[in-house]
Amino acid sequence: MKISPLKLPGLYDCLIVCLLLLEIIIASLTIIISPLQHLLGFATFNAGLTEMTSKLVWLCWLGILLHLNSYFHALQIPAMMLANILGIAAFFMLWLLPYHTLIPLILLIIVIYLTLQTAQHNQAKQQKTKQTKKH
Numbered sequence: 001m002k003i004s005p006l007k008l009p010g011l012y013d014c015l016i017v018c019l020l021l022l023e024i025i026i027a028s029l030t031i032i033i034s035p036l037q038h039l040l041g042f043a044t045f046n047a048g049l050t051e052m053t054s055k056l057v058w059l060c061w062l063g064i065l066l067h068l069n070s071y072f073h074a075l076q077i078p079a080m081m082l083a084n085i086l087g088i089a090a091f092f093m094l095w096l097l098p099y100h101t102l103i104p105l106i107l108l109i110i111v112i113y114l115t116l117q118t119a120q121h122n123q124a125k126q127q128k129t130k131q132t133k134k135h
Helices: 008-032 034-040 045-054 057-073 078-096 102-134
Strands: none
Touching: 008 034, 008 045, 008 057, 008 078, 008 102, 057 078, 078 102
């Protein structure tokens, strides 16, 4: 599968999902291992998520820009438009409400799924049209 402006936000979302899962693991470990609380500088799970996510605001802006670009490239593909709107909403939520990391995480997983399904559907459609043109 080639990387295109339509699929690039899906790849970026995969990286962000991995990063958010890593943040959740680190914040969870601070609850279990008390010396980490002093080392990392936060005492609760929610404080840890908020602290780590608030340092990554620039990643949210990059995600919003990628989804906006993809949205304008996908004006004829309703599923991709929906995926991009959900991606923009997820990054805005991550930026404005870093305390609620789980909701943007779920939205980004849905966006990745929609992007993959739409890309596979469009690729199959293009191959079918190429075959009909040959005959």
